[in-house]
Amino acid sequence: MKIRAFDWMARHEFFQQHQWLVDHCPWIGGRNMAYEGDITVVNGVVAKKRFSLLTEYITPPDESGRRHYHLREGVIQTLSHFGDTQLERCDSLMREHPEYCVTSPYDCTKCSRMEIDFTPFAPTNEIARITRFNFDCMTRWSPCKKIGDVLPAAAAEYEAEAARTRDLSRSGDDELHDWWLKTVWINARESENVVIAEVVSIGHLPVVSRQEAPPKPNAGAKLRLVERLKGAKDWEPDELRDLYVGKNYLTGPPETYPTIRPGARFIVLFESSFKIEPVRNFQNSVLSLNDANLVQVRFGISRDFEAAFPIIQ
Numbered sequence: 001m002k003i004r005a006f007d008w009m010a011r012h013e014f015f016q017q018h019q020w021l022v023d024h025c026p027w028i029g030g031r032n033m034a035y036e037g038d039i040t041v042v043n044g045v046v047a048k049k050r051f052s053l054l055t056e057y058i059t060p061p062d063e064s065g066r067r068h069y070h071l072r073e074g075v076i077q078t079l080s081h082f083g084d085t086q087l088e089r090c091d092s093l094m095r096e097h098p099e100y101c102v103t104s105p106y107d108c109t110k111c112s113r114m115e116i117d118f119t120p121f122a123p124t125n126e127i128a129r130i131t132r133f134n135f136d137c138m139t140r141w142s143p144c145k146k147i148g149d150v151l152p153a154a155a156a157e158y159e160a161e162a163a164r165t166r167d168l169s170r171s172g173d174d175e176l177h178d179w180w181l182k183t184v185w186i187n188a189r190e191s192e193n194v195v196i197a198e199v200v201s202i203g204h205l206p207v208v209s210r211q212e213a214p215p216k217p218n219a220g221a222k223l224r225l226v227e228r229l230k231g232a233k234d235w236e237p238d239e240l241r242d243l244y245v246g247k248n249y250l251t252g253p254p255e256t257y258p259t260i261r262p263g264a265r266f267i268v269l270f271e272s273s274f275k276i277e278p279v280r281n282f283q284n285s286v287l288s289l290n291d292a293n294l295v296q297v298r299f300g301i302s303r304d305f306e307a308a309f310p311i312i313q
Contacts, residue, residue, distance in 0.1 A: 002040070013031045013248070032055075032056040033053075033055040033137070033138050034053075035051075035052070035053050035054075035132065035133075035135075036052050036054075037050065037052075037062055038050045038051075044198075047078075047120070047305060048077075048078050048080075049077065050076070052075045052076075053074045053138070053150055054071060054073040054074075055072050055073075055138065056070065056071055056142050057069075057070040057099065057143040057145050068110060069110065069144070070110045071112070072112050072113075072137075072144055072145075072147050072149070073150070074113070074114045074115075074116075074133060074150040075111045075114070075116070076115075076116040076131040076133075077115075077117060077118075080120075080304050080305040080307070081189050081303075081306070082190065092101055094180070095180075095224065095231065096259075097122070097126065098124075098180070098186060099121050099123070100117065100118035100127060101116070101117050102114070102116050102157050112251075113147065114158065116130055116131055116151070116154050118131075119303060120305050121303055129153050130151070130154040131156065132153055133151060134150055134152055140201075143254050158300075181191050184297060184299060184300065185296045185297070187285065187300065188229075188301050188304075189300040189301065191230070191231075191269040191270065192270070192271045192283075193231035193232040193269070193271065194229040194230040194269050194301060195226070195232050195235065196227040196265060196267055196289060197224060197225055197226055197243075197268050198223065198224045198226050198259060198263065198264070198265045199223060199262050199266070200221075200224050200240055202220070202221045202260060202261065220242055220243055220244045221243045221298060222240045222241070222242065223240065223241050223243050223268070224240055224251075225239070225241075226265060229267070230301045230304070231307070238294045243260075266286050266287060266288065267287040267288075267289055267294065268286055268287075270285065
């Protein structure tokens with residue numbers, strides 16, 4: 001679905017021959033704008049949606065007689081999981097609401113964008129409140145000059161959340177940015193692959209290096225697949241895979257590090273399908289196999305809608 005103003009001008013030769021009419025449109029309320037929407041339906045259920053409202057603000061002529069065109073765009077979209085790019089922008093803003101995030105990805109001299117990303121599990125009343133577009137930007141005489149005019153409630157929430165984090169200490173800021181790393185279910189939702197694996201052997205694994213000098217071997221383990229919880233479709237049951245780990249996992253205190261030893265089983269979260277390099281950091285990606293961790297991991301996987309319905313990817 002697309003609604004674009006001035007498309008009809010581009011289709012009529014009259015306006016191409018009388019460009020001065022187009023040039024004077026801003027002074028009678030005319031301007032470029034666009035409203036777009038995409039909806040994905042799976043088995044009769046709306047699984048994914050994206051809507052955007054873009055409007056243009058044209059300045060009066062400057063001293064040289066030039067006008068400047070400024071774009072303001074609001075975007076709302078559902079995500080099954082946020083991914084590293086969104087999490088880098090959202091990590092300090094999502095602690096109170098890990099199923100949605102309001103960000104301003106960029107703000108340049110002549111452009112501004114407000115983006116609302118949310119999962120299908122985000123609270124309906126909250127999403128309804130912050131995703132309300134101001135369609136007056138398309139119809140009113142004077143243009144919308146600020147991004148807050150396009151998505152008023154979202155802009156107000158973004159400013160309020162940013163203000164709460166602006167004066168934090170360095171340690172407080174680090175803690176706020178790292179909270180999701182320590183949250184098992186969010187790691188499970190965000191990870192591409194999650195498996196239960198058993199350690200077959202431990203030792204030192206070779207590391208491929210582009211440097212001429214021979215690389216130093218890293219501590220590691222050989223793993224056998226026990227159960228796929230998410231992804232890992234190309235890991236065959238009789239295939240052993242390398243897990244690169246720090247030495248603390250071989251010798252560290254078990255209360256801090258789940259000791260890796262032959263026969264032990266772990267929940268492993270990782271990204272690459274070809275080799276196991278646990279995501280983010282080992283302590284939050286190699287988990288002891290116990291009921292508490294397994295419940296959290298399964299819950300996180302259930303919140304990754306695309307894992308259950310890969311057709312919508």
